[in-house]
Amino acid sequence: xxxxxxxxxxxxxxxxxxxxxxxxxxxxxxxxxxxxxxxxxxxxxxxxxxxxxxxxxxxxxxxxxxxxxxxxxxxxxxxxxxxxxxxxxxxxxxxxxxxxxxxxxxxxxxxxxxxxxxxxxxxxxxxxxxxxxxxxxxxxxxxxxxxxxxxxxxxxxxxxxxxxxxxxxxxxxxxxxxxxxxxxxxxxxxxxxxxxxxxxxxxxxxxxxxxxxxxxxxxxxxxxxxxxxxxxxxxxxxxxxxxxxxxxxxxxxxxxxxxxxxxxxxxxxxxxxxxxxxxxxxxxxxxxxxxxxxxxxxxxxxxxxxxxxxxxxxxxxxxxxxxxxxxxxxxxxxxxxxxxxxxxxxxxxxxxxxxxxxxxxxxxxxxxxxxxxxxxxxxxxxxxxxxxxxxxxxxx
Amino acid sequence: xxxxxxxxxxxxxxxxxxxxxxxxxxxxxxxxxxxxxxxxxxxxxxxxxxxxxxxxxxxxxxxxxxxxxxxxxxxxxxxxxxxxxxxxxxxxxxxxxxxxxxxxxxxxxxxxxxxxxxxxxxxxxxxxxxxxxxxxxxxxxxxxxxxxxxxxxx
Amino acid sequence: xxxxxxxxxxxxxxxxxxxxxxxxxxxxxxxxxxxxxxxxxxxxxxxxxxxxxxxxxxxxxxxxxxxxxxxxxxxxxxxxxxxxxxxxxxxxxxxxxxxxxxxxxxxxxxxxxxxxxxxxxxxxxxxxxxxxxxxxxxxxxxxxxxxxxxxxxxxxxxxxxxxxxxxxxxxxxxxxxxxxxxxxxxxxxxxxxxxxxxxxxxxxxxxxxxxxxxxxxxxxxxxxx
Numbered sequence: 080x081x082x083x084x085x086x087x088x089x090x091x092x093x094x095x096x097x098x099x100x101x102x103x104x105x106x107x108x109x110x111x112x113x114x115x116x117x118x119x120x121x122x123x124x125x126x127x128x129x130x131x132x133x134x135x136x137x138x139x140x141x142x143x144x145x146x147x148x149x150x151x152x153x154x155x156x157x158x159x160x161x162x163x164x165x166x167x168x169x170x171x172x173x174x175x176x177x178x179x180x181x182x183x184x185x186x187x188x189x190x191x192x193x194x195x196x197x198x199x200x201x202x203x204x205x206x207x208x209x210x211x212x213x214x215x216x217x218x219x220x221x222x223x224x225x226x227x228x229x230x231x232x233x234x235x236x237x238x239x240x241x242x243x244x245x246x247x248x249x250x251x252x253x254x255x256x257x258x259x260x261x262x263x264x265x266x267x268x269x270x271x272x273x274x275x276x277x278x279x280x281x282x283x284x285x286x287x288x289x290x291x292x293x294x295x296x297x298x299x300x301x302x303x304x305x306x307x308x309x310x311x312x313x314x315x316x317x318x319x320x321x322x323x324x325x326x327x328x329x330x331x332x333x334x335x336x337x338x339x340x341x342x343x344x345x346x347x348x349x350x351x352x353x354x355x356x357x358x359x360x361x362x363x364x365x366x367x368x369x370x371x372x373x374x375x376x377x378x379x380x381x382x383x384x385x386x387x388x389x390x391x392x393x394x395x396x397x398x399x400x401x402x403x404x405x406x407x408x409x410x411x412x413x414x415x416x417x418x419x420x421x422x423x424x425x426x427x428x429x430x431x432x433x434x435x436x437x438x439x440x441x442x443x444x445x446x447x448x449x450x451x452x453x454x455x456x457x458x459x460x461x462x463x464x465x466x467x468x469x470x471x472x473x474x475x
Numbered sequence: 476x477x478x479x480x481x482x483x484x485x486x487x488x489x490x491x492x493x494x495x496x497x498x499x500x501x502x503x504x505x506x507x508x509x510x511x512x513x514x515x516x517x518x519x520x521x522x523x524x525x526x527x528x529x530x531x532x533x534x535x536x537x538x539x540x541x542x543x544x545x546x547x548x549x550x551x552x553x554x555x556x557x558x559x560x561x562x563x564x565x566x567x568x569x570x571x572x573x574x575x576x577x578x579x580x581x582x583x584x585x586x587x588x589x590x591x592x593x594x595x596x597x598x599x600x601x602x603x604x605x606x607x608x609x610x611x612x613x614x615x616x617x618x619x620x621x622x623x624x625x626x627x628x629x
Numbered sequence: 630x631x632x633x634x635x636x637x638x639x640x641x642x643x644x645x646x647x648x649x650x651x652x653x654x655x656x657x658x659x660x661x662x663x664x665x666x667x668x669x670x671x672x673x674x675x676x677x678x679x680x681x682x683x684x685x686x687x688x689x690x691x692x693x694x695x696x697x698x699x700x701x702x703x704x705x706x707x708x709x710x711x712x713x714x715x716x717x718x719x720x721x722x723x724x725x726x727x728x729x730x731x732x733x734x735x736x737x738x739x740x741x742x743x744x745x746x747x748x749x750x751x752x753x754x755x756x757x758x759x760x761x762x763x764x765x766x767x768x769x770x771x772x773x774x775x776x777x778x779x780x781x782x783x784x785x786x787x788x789x790x791x792x793x794x795x796x797x798x799x800x801x802x803x804x805x806x807x808x809x810x811x812x813x814x815x816x817x818x819x820x821x822x823x824x825x826x827x828x829x830x831x832x833x834x835x836x837x838x839x840x841x842x843x844x845x846x847x848x849x850x851x852x853x854x
Binding site for chain 1: 682684704705708709710711712713717719723724725726727728732735736737739740741742787
């Protein structure tokens with residue numbers, strides 16, 4: 080009978096108390112794990128959005144703002160166009176360093192397409208948003224009939240995807256962004272043209288106004304340019320063209336999220352303190368009730384150190400059981416619903432990768448498991464010091 | 476021979492605690508994918524893979540309900556051990572159907588990925604946990620009975 | 630000399646005043662003695678026993694056990710003494726409800742770690758002691774399910790697991806019916822005959838004949854009759 084087995088026996092002797100205290104620690108661990116990962120997810124989502132929306136400005140047709148937002152942030156595909164002369168005018172606009180056109184085409188929810196996705200055609204010669212991303216990801220430039228797909232599209236490299244009846248082969252798959260890009264197919268200029276030709280043969284297709292039309296024109300603008308003034312100038316000069324400044328949007332998003340993240344991290348921290356406080360109170364009351372038991376153990380020859388060993392073993396067992404249950408329950412009940420969160424919160428949320436999530440879960444476990452021993456030590460300091468016979472006299 | 480940790484795991488309270496949640500979660504597995512999350516046979520002319528999964532989960536869920544009930548009412552540890560192992564096996568199948576056997580729809584944003592799959596993962600994991608505890612307690616009861624029989628036989 | 634006590638004194642605070650529970654107590658005993666100390670409630674008998682076993686430190690005087698001053702030992706050394714050479718049967722209920730009867734009996738042997746082969750040996754010894762006390766069938770029971778007499782027997786069996794040189798018992802027959810009390814004292818006489826010295830405290834004068842020496846305690850003072 081080691082201190083560990085005595086402690087285990089003591090805990091099992093009071094199963095209701097064990098369950099209540101373990102449940103308290105488990106709830107704390109669950110909330111801390113959830114709050115921390117959710118907060119990190121929000122930060123990660125904003126960071127990912129900032130990284131992927133690389134352009135200073137995005138020009139689009141007036142009225143298509145919701146379509147673009149849906150495509151980029153929520154994965155809702157759509158088709159819209161800017162006429163060719165607007166695209167040309169944008170490239171010559173004062174304050175614009177360089178531009179690159181992109182075509183946004185939505186597939187159909189029918190047997191002619193493998194899935195309902197957003198196709199984004201880009202011009203490799205002028206592009207500065209998609210190409211760096213592909214390079215980062217280790218994906219090659221898609222050639223004719225080739226596609227690079229987002230992480231949510233259920234295909235592997237080398238497999239084929241049907242787009243408007245044309246079979247295209249997957250040459251690259253991008254990592255998760257938490258944005259609409261996860262359900263997007265990127266194609267080069269040639270493939271985009273080919274697909275538009277196929278697309279326009281279908282009923283319900285929105286025809287391209289002219290050969291040089293685009294859906295969105297991404298642009299880099301001159302440094303030091305006042306953004307508000309620039310936006311006003313563009314709207315004044317070019318009829319039917321709107322401009323979005325992604326980095327400004329992200330900045331607002333990040334600022335609004337700071338308070339949310341603060342609350343998300345703050346509430347679990349408060350809960351931990353509260354739980355530790357409750358554990359200290361319960362430990363103190365329980366130790367007082369167990370004075371006779373400790374008195375008997377001392378009379379039988381247990382040293383003060385042995386009593387503390389038994390108490391420590393009890394608190395460690397309790398802490399490990401509670402924290403383990405909490406973190407495990409979080410992993411099997413809440414973590415699987417991460418996809419739902421990402422789908423509902425779109426670009427604002429992206430769960431960190433496993434090399435961040437796993438250490439966070441381990442840290443939560445250790446922090447909550449430590450609550451038990453900390454509480455036990457806080458209340459057990461006096462138990463060894465009291466004269467044994469006085470302890471025993473109280474209950475005799 | 477008595478020993479440390481002399482807890483009686485085969486009390487009525489112990490049976491209730493484990494049999495009831497297994498039974499209740501089994502009902503959820505059977506009912507939720509098909510009726511609550513509405514896995515349809517087809518949508519806009521397209522066959523939904525998750526329909527086959529939902530139908531399979533009805534069978535698996537029903538089996539878990541039976542095993543949970545068996546665990547709850549069984550008086551012998553052997554029967555409880557059998558029930559918990561069968562419930563565990565069924566829970567594994569509840570996980571295998573959407574992930575490896577019948578599968579789910581291609582689009583990761585559809586309800587079968589965002590709602591049904593997580594619900595099945597959570598439910599199956601809980602049943603696996605309860606079944607393992609139930610099996611461990613039943614094995615412990617059986618081992619103790621064997622030790623007592625040997626001690627009285629000496 | 631097994632135990633030698635000289636000028637022993639212990640006081641307690643009662644409100645504003647100091648109260649002398651043990652005053653100038655002195656006596657000696659060897660390994661063949663069975664001492665019975667009688668006295669009324671509040672005479673200081675239990676305090677004296679706690680001083681003899683090292684559970685309390687005296688304010689003055691010395692308790693020498695096998696030549697060693699108990700009060701001068703460290704907590705660890707005193708604890709070891711109580712775990713081996715000196716055994717206590719405390720007053721009232723002193724069993725641990727967390728453990729079975731058998732585990733209660735073998736508990737003292739486990740407090741300093743059990744060596745590999747020792748576990749089986751300790752279990753056998755505990756079973757033999759329970760059999761000797763006539764309560765072997767109760768080995769798997771919890772103490773709270775036992776009668777008062779049975780609980781007392783378990784406490785006595787526990788005190789003998791380490792083959793102590795001195796057994797100190799505080800009211801071992803208190804709350805028991807005469808028949809059970811007599812059987813317990815007969816058992817004490819038996820182990821005394823086997824070489825264990827006993828100091829027993831009781832308020833029942835009819836227990837005196839079981840001992841070979843009789844002391845009376847009154848108002849903290851002790852004298853031999």
